[in-house]
Amino acid sequence: MRYAYDAQxxxxxxxxxxxxxxxxxxxxxxxxxxxQCARSLYDFA
Structure with a gap:
């Protein structure tokens, strides 16, 4: 199993x-x- 970020x-x-x-x-x-995903969300804020 792996994990992926779901933007929705x-x-x-x-x-x-x-x-x-x-x-x-x-x-x-x-x-x-x-x-990784939380970091990239903050980069765009």
Whole structure:
């Protein structure tokens, strides 16, 4: 399982990564997802 940030809900959600054409929105842990996504939200505020 991996985590991705969902802009609509404002949360990091679990998903099954199958290893094909990933993007930058896939994290090994919920904490890593929240750290990265919260930081980028503050960068734009």
């Amino acid at each position: 809900s404002g949360q990091c959600l679990k998903f099954v990564y199958r290893g094909y054409q990933g993007n930058g929105n896939g994290f090994d842990s919920k904490e890593e997802c929240e750290d």
